[in-house]
Amino acid sequence: MSHVQENRRKLVARVRRIGGQLASLERAIEGDEECGAVLQQLAAVRGAVNGLILQVMEGHLRAHVAGNGNAKQQDELLPVLAVLRSYLK
Template structure:
């Protein structure tokens, strides 16, 4: 997974941010926060995890599909990435 190694710092930063969001969520639940606030934090965590998934998946597709040298595959990759971005938002 060389593409992950290339982006390791960004990925680790993103994972740490998600960890902070989860810790905040835990404190909110433990502190008996309002349901609306907890749901908002849950949505933020979900968005952050989806962003991480998209970043790793996009790196994988670009490294293993687009760089294979097949021009047709490279052209077909862009719509797939667009669908993934819209789905994981």
């Protein structure tokens, strides 16, 4: 089973939260929100999407690249994941 399917509930919940953030952003743009507030919401959406990307990417690397059972390969992923986390922050 794919790591995406295994984590379906968490991923869907995360996507729904992002959808709520986007709806709020749309309301802010359609309304008379200050540009600072809109920029803050945009940054929040970007952070949420980056978090989702990181979660799926980490699952992919652990499941398909390093292999779930190989401890040595899993350990070798740690620096790669650290770089991805810092980049997608």
